[in-house]
Amino acid sequence: MDDPPDPPDASGVGDRPDSWCSRRTVLSAGLAAAGLRAPVVGSVEQGEPRATVHVTCYAGPTPLYARLRDGPSGLGSPWTSAHEAGMAAVADGLDQIESHARETGRDWFSVAVDRGPSLGSPLAAASPIDAAAPVERVYDGFREAIGAGLDERxxxxxxxWGPFDHRIGYGRTVPGDGRVGRGDRPAALAIANVGATEGWDGRAVTRNVAIHEALHAFLSPAVVETVIDGLCDHGLGTVREPDPGVREVSPMATTYAGGGAGERGPAGLLADGLMGSNGGGTRWAGRGCVAPDAVREEGEKAGAGPTESDVTWRHSTRLTVETREAVCRYAERTLR
Structure with missing residues (x-):
């Protein structure tokens, strides 16, 4: 009788070639190459704290003309195709982060996206006059509408929908309620101005801004600094040049690809916007933090294309590994 076969290799790799390695190993090596410290790999023990990055999306007052963009069927709801695209983009972004969490051993991490009730008057009409009202009314009305939801992380x-609302711009977090688990209340409040993105730029910018504003609620300077050389979360984004003359902007770099508003002031911003000379792929520039080298260009061909006037700008919902890693670290520090 022949001798019994040797038992399987205790390492579990059996007859796999020496060059074989897991996706987790590949990603850990990639994080190291990017200058990021790889997290400790492990699984969730029973009773171990978990963390959920949860976003609930709401449609604010939506004027009839905005609903009619979707045809007669749009009259029945303030939730237009623009709102739907924004929510779908947020779900896509969180799915990317959840995949990153799984691949880096964070089995305690999960995500959730859902739709909340519509807020505001169903017969609202946006106009330039709206911009004259104190923006605090919007914030206070938002808080009041959320109510008990402010106690949820x-x-x-x-x-x-405010195409002329310069106070909110393309979007922002609400002062005092900008980060989940870090303010006076567990919840965070953020605004994505889909009326402005749709009116001035288009659907691709709408998607990226929705992701951008939602993720602001799960990022902090202290966490960002552990991932990149800087405190500004817009520095987690990138501008790539995948082909000559094409520049692709990731969500966290959207509205900052041209360097942000900087010191241009209201008159300069208005002139740049009306003339379309922001230079970053959007009509209007972001007014938040930005470091001189925060929004990096990546790729072999980055920065090697034609002059600014000949560039074609694109916006991609694909998050950078730095963005995904930073959200995971925020969840680990704050939400568990």
Missing amino acids: RCHLLCW
Whole structure:
């Protein structure tokens, strides 16, 4: 009788070639190459704290003309195709982060996206006059509408329709309620101005801004600094040049690809916007933090293309590994 076969290799790799390695190993090596410290790999023990990055999306007051963009069927709801695109983009972004968490051994991490009730008057009409009202009214009305939801650790994302609302711009977090688990209340409030992105730039910018504003609620300077050389979360984004003359902007770099508003002041910003000379792929520039080298260009061909006037700008919902890693670290520090 022949001798019994040798038992399987205790390492579990059996007859796999020496060059074989897991996706987790590949990603850990990639994190190291990017200058990021790889997290400790492990699984969730029973009773171990978990963390959920949860975003609830709401449609604010949506004027009839905005609903009619979707045809007669749009009259029945303030939730237009623009709102739907924003929410779908947020779900896509969180799915990317959840995949990153799984691949880096964070089995305690999960995500959730859902739709909340519509907020505001169903017969609202946006006009330039709206911009004259104190922006605090919007914030206070948002807080009042959320009510008890402010006691839940999640981001409440209001999809606003204000194409002329310079106070909110393309979007922002609400002062005092900008980060989940870090303010006076567990919840965070953020606004994505889909009326502005749709009116001035288009659907691709709408998607990226929705992701951008939702993720602000799960990022902090202290966490960002552990991932990149800087405190500004916009520095987690990138501008790539995948082909000559094409520049692709990731969500956290959207509206900052041209360097942000900087010191241009209201008159300069207005002139740049009306003339379309922001230079970053959007009509209007972001007014938040930005470091001189925060929004990096990546790729072999980055920065090697034609002059600014000949560039074609694109916006991609694909998050950078730095963005995904930073959200995971925030969840580990704050939400567990």
